[in-house]
Amino acid sequence: MPVRLQYPLAEPRPTAIKFCGLSRPADVAAALDAGGRYLGFVFFPRSPRAITPTVAAALIADVPPGIARVGLFVDPNDATLDLALAEAGLDIIQLHGSESPARVAEVRARTGLPVMKAVGLAVADDLAQLRLYGTVADLLLVDAKPAPGAVLPGGNGIAFDWRLLGGQRLARPWFLAGGLNPANVAEAVRLTGAPAVDVSSGIERAPGDKDPALIAAFAEALV
Numbered sequence: 001m002p003v004r005l006q007y008p009l010a011e012p013r014p015t016a017i018k019f020c021g022l023s024r025p026a027d028v029a030a031a032l033d034a035g036g037r038y039l040g041f042v043f044f045p046r047s048p049r050a051i052t053p054t055v056a057a058a059l060i061a062d063v064p065p066g067i068a069r070v071g072l073f074v075d076p077n078d079a080t081l082d083l084a085l086a087e088a089g090l091d092i093i094q095l096h097g098s099e100s101p102a103r104v105a106e107v108r109a110r111t112g113l114p115v116m117k118a119v120g121l122a123v124a125d126d127l128a129q130l131r132l133y134g135t136v137a138d139l140l141l142v143d144a145k146p147a148p149g150a151v152l153p154g155g156n157g158i159a160f161d162w163r164l165l166g167g168q169r170l171a172r173p174w175f176l177a178g179g180l181n182p183a184n185v186a187e188a189v190r191l192t193g194a195p196a197v198d199v200s201s202g203i204e205r206a207p208g209d210k211d212p213a214l215i216a217a218f219a220e221a222l223v
């Protein structure tokens, strides 16, 4: 039985926005000012956007109801999840590693939270993974595949060929991600029909350094 989502993808903007990799109070304020409905916090130590559960708790403290607080993990073990959930109030778990469908199901059952599974696309054959994870995840995040040898499995500012999604009907609510920025996001939504988008690198001055002006410009590009 899927967990009921409390955060509709289409309200109040035509395209919902998840601002990911927020690490400072000013980032959260800018994301909320821009109308972001989903705020992403990275719990992956190797990331330049990584924060601890304690820092996340402070960032999240004043987030108003109705805004989804998303914790991003890469192949987390149970202890990592337990610690983050105990300290920081999270609404959605984003799994951005090589978690199997069985592990996605286990995390859902164990935490009682909706799980968003990131799936990388590079070629049409990768669409099978989207169908597979659509049977177990509550939400899908359709991202670019990282380049071979990349340090990070996501947040690399790389786009995939959006035409791969043309005509696809995904089994779950989904976010388009990967290399989106204020200049290309409107076209990406037009080509894919994405109901929601996710951005990190495209709203930064440098890895981990979010720019409030780019955050505002990203949201304005979707109005």
Ligand SMILES: O=C(O)c1ccccc1NCC(=O)[C@H](O)[C@H](O)COP(=O)(O)O
Pocket: 020, 021, 042, 044, 047, 048, 049, 050, 072, 074, 096, 141, 143, 152, 153, 154, 155, 156, 157, 158, 177, 178, 179, 180, 198, 199, 200, 201, 202
């Ligand atoms: O942001 C990170 O550093 C990160 C580290 C490990 C796994 C995923 C990570 N980020 C994922 C995202 O921020 C987004 O969900 C998505 O990949 C889009 O990122 P970007 O291409 O930078 O907009």
